[in-house]
Amino acid sequence: MAQQPVFAPWDDPTQTPLITFQNVTKRFGDFVAIDDLTQHIYEREFFALLGPSGCGKTTMMRMLGGFETPSEGKISISGRDMNKVPPNKRAVNMMFQSYALFPHLSIYENIAFGLRRTDMDKDAIDARVAEMLKLTRLEKFARRKPHQISGGQRQRVALARSLAKAPKLLLLDEPLGALDKKLRQDTQFELMDIQEKTGTTFVIVTHDQEEAMTVASRVAVMDEGRIIQVATPDAIYEAPNSTYVADFIGDVNIIEGKATRKGDKTHIAWAEGQPDIIGSTTRDFSEGQTCHFAIRPEKVAISPDKPDAPNALHGKILDIAYLGNISTYHVELPTGHIIKAQTANTRRLARRSLTWEDDVWVSFTDTAGVLLDR
Amino acid sequence: MKRFSWFNITALTLGFAFLYLPMIILVIYSFNESKLVTVWAGFSTKWYAELMQNEAFLNAAWVTIKVAVFSSTLATVLGTMAAYVLVRAGRFSGRTLFSGMIYAPLVMPEVITGLSLLLLFIGIGLDRGVLTIVLAHTTFAMCYVSVVVSSRLVSFDRSLEEAALDLGCSPWQAFRLVTLPIIAPAVISGWLLAFTLSLDDLVIASFTAGPSATTLPIKIFSAVRLGVSPEINALSTIMIAIVTVGVISASLISKQASLKQQRDEQAAARG
Numbered sequence: 001m002a003q004q005p006v007f008a009p010w011d012d013p014t015q016t017p018l019i020t021f022q023n024v025t026k027r028f029g030d031f032v033a034i035d036d037l038t039q040h041i042y043e044r045e046f047f048a049l050l051g052p053s054g055c056g057k058t059t060m061m062r063m064l065g066g067f068e069t070p071s072e073g074k075i076s077i078s079g080r081d082m083n084k085v086p087p088n089k090r091a092v093n094m095m096f097q098s099y100a101l102f103p104h105l106s107i108y109e110n111i112a113f114g115l116r117r118t119d120m121d122k123d124a125i126d127a128r129v130a131e132m133l134k135l136t137r138l139e140k141f142a143r144r145k146p147h148q149i150s151g152g153q154r155q156r157v158a159l160a161r162s163l164a165k166a167p168k169l170l171l172l173d174e175p176l177g178a179l180d181k182k183l184r185q186d187t188q189f190e191l192m193d194i195q196e197k198t199g200t201t202f203v204i205v206t207h208d209q210e211e212a213m214t215v216a217s218r219v220a221v222m223d224e225g226r227i228i229q230v231a232t233p234d235a236i237y238e239a240p241n242s243t244y245v246a247d248f249i250g251d252v253n254i255i256e257g258k259a260t261r262k263g264d265k266t267h268i269a270w271a272e273g274q275p276d277i278i279g280s281t282t283r284d285f286s287e288g289q290t291c292h293f294a295i296r297p298e299k300v301a302i303s304p305d306k307p308d309a310p311n312a313l314h315g316k317i318l319d320i321a322y323l324g325n326i327s328t329y330h331v332e333l334p335t336g337h338i339i340k341a342q343t344a345n346t347r348r349l350a351r352r353s354l355t356w357e358d359d360v361w362v363s364f365t366d367t368a369g370v371l372l373d374r
Numbered sequence: 375m376k377r378f379s380w381f382n383i384t385a386l387t388l389g390f391a392f393l394y395l396p397m398i399i400l401v402i403y404s405f406n407e408s409k410l411v412t413v414w415a416g417f418s419t420k421w422y423a424e425l426m427q428n429e430a431f432l433n434a435a436w437v438t439i440k441v442a443v444f445s446s447t448l449a450t451v452l453g454t455m456a457a458y459v460l461v462r463a464g465r466f467s468g469r470t471l472f473s474g475m476i477y478a479p480l481v482m483p484e485v486i487t488g489l490s491l492l493l494l495f496i497g498i499g500l501d502r503g504v505l506t507i508v509l510a511h512t513t514f515a516m517c518y519v520s521v522v523v524s525s526r527l528v529s530f531d532r533s534l535e536e537a538a539l540d541l542g543c544s545p546w547q548a549f550r551l552v553t554l555p556i557i558a559p560a561v562i563s564g565w566l567l568a569f570t571l572s573l574d575d576l577v578i579a580s581f582t583a584g585p586s587a588t589t590l591p592i593k594i595f596s597a598v599r600l601g602v603s604p605e606i607n608a609l610s611t612i613m614i615a616i617v618t619v620g621v622i623s624a625s626l627i628s629k630q631a632s633l634k635q636q637r638d639e640q641a642a643a644r645g
Contacts, residue, residue, distance in 0.1 A: 065536075065540060066539075066540075067536055067539075086539070087536070087539040087540050088539050088540070088541075088542045088543055088544060092540075093540055093541065094536075094537070094540045096533045096536070096537055097533075098531060098533050100531065100533040100534050100536065100537035102534060102537075102538075102552055102556075103556060103635075104555045104556055113538075113541050113551075114541030114542055117541060117542035117543055117547070118542065145638065147635055147638045148638050148641065161537075161541070162540075165541070165542070
């Protein structure tokens with residue numbers, strides 16, 4: 001079987017981006033929602049904007065939809081400057097957070113709504129709506145009104161309606177926010193499936209990092225109107241560029257110290273009387289520079305006896321969080337630092353030996369963590 | 375506590391009697407055989423038949439209905455526009471002033487509204503007739519319409535309009551195809567309210583009516599000054615019926631719409 005080529009147009013200098021944000025700033029009065037932002041998004045991408053509320057992710061999306069115009073800078077789609085193009089003249093459709101289904105129209109008419117605004121003839125509209133109903137498995141509900149179907153079905157109607165005009169770009173504003181967890185996970189895979197089938201470029205806004213990681217080809221982590229890091233989900237998780245990103249995505253232990261280069265390793269002096277943490281990095285740190293060592297809990301091992309590892313720290317179990325499939329141990333070091341270590345519960349509970357107040361060792365390899373300068 | 379204690383029943387009876395006794399007496403006496411309004415002489419509908427022969431009353435009724443239809447329609451258009459702009463415009467300096475100014479005529483004494491309109495019509499040389507009454511009624515009814523419509527618009531989800539724009543509507547199409555159908559119950563009940571207000575207005579109409587056009591309330595008022603006739607009772611009964619039907623259907627329309635929505639939503643939630 002031939003290896004499927006990796007989808008990474010952002011690494012390919014011959015590709016031209018579909019969407020370009022160029023030095024875009026958006027102010028609402030004195031409040032700066034978007035701060036001098038430059039970003040490319042490529043065709044067929046599933047691009048996630050992730051951040052806490054008020055970080056500017058929704059503003060960025062609304063600017064793509066044409067509901068807001070940049071105060072400064074330029075947004076172009078397919079090379080065309082969009083600053084003066086109103087929403088109804090854009091090949092962009094949006095799926096709203098509240099779904100915004102028209103309550104007075106049937107599901108069928110909701111999906112046909114956008115098509116009826118074009119010069120498409122009736123048969124073609126019928127065919128297209130039928131196709132959309134099939135894609136979202138809503139054939140049975142075509143004659144119902146939006147308030148006569150369930151939340152999950154409404155979400156699919158909203159998706160079908162926004163895809164009906166075959167937009168170049170589909171914007172999704174917290175599309176799964178109103179669904180319960182189980183339905184949300186199913187829908188995430190459905191979304192990815194539909195995105196692949198239609199080949200549409202998706203930009204999704206979400207505050208749920210798991211959702212962003214699951215669906216997106218690239219994730220942009222935002223804070224205070226800036227994009228802090230843009231990378232594939234695995235790169236964001238494994239190689240965050242700052243403590244903000246490391247902390248925002250998943251769980252992390254962060255230890256502050258001073259870096260010293262020794263051979264191809266970096267030693268971090270982080271507390272009096274404790275051995276240096278040994279890590280490796282491609283970043284340049286000057287001698288004695290303050291740095292942050294970030295390590296994910298699942299990369300920290302926990303054992304009752306001192307293990308043979310480059311980094312081993314002694315401490316006491318303070319807390320155990322049992323989550324069924326995994327357990328997280330909070331281990332307090334003599335310095336007062338708390339290290340989280342996670343283990344998969346491959347054995348039944350009764351047979352595990354660690355409990356509260358136990359003296360334990362936490363250990364990790366010299367490549368498990370990342371060194372960050374901010 | 376019992377819901378129907380003696381005190382409650384008495385209070386309720388007194389209250390409703392105070393409100394409706396005069397009208398009930400009027401309705402009963404409209405079916406009186408006798409020509410004397412205060413003496414009961416048996417049941418008859420002859421005054422209704424006689425009313426149908428009375429040219430002057432019929433003319434006045436026709437004028438009244440014309441005025442009510444035109445003014446309530448005009449008031450609905452203007453009131454809806456005013457409500458839309460005030461709710462949609464968001465915050466701007468002077469917003470409170472503008473919305474206050476829309477509602478001020480609600481509390482303005484009718485005599486003053488009537489007088490000022492009369493002065494205006496004389497000032498611009500407009501002959502008093504059906505047109506001037508329509509304009510006057512539009513003026514005061516549009517405030518009521520805008521109150522009714524804006525209370526609906528406040529709870530209207532703006533993303534519905536954005537969705538319409540997003541799907542290729544011009545702003546006007548978005549209003550016509552999405553906003554208007556959704557707020558229609560409020561607009562209709564606004565229209566009915568304006569219609570009934572125009573129907574029973576006496577004060578403003580008497581300022582702005584001319585010799586060429588007289589409305590029913592003016593006609594009744596002037597007829598009563600020469601003594602109450604059973605015909606007037608019959609006419610008043612008909613007016614009470616029309617106004618009652620108007621007000622009740624206005625409230626039923628909006629209530630039905632929200633009830634149906636609630637039922638359907640519950641049904642959908644159950645699966």
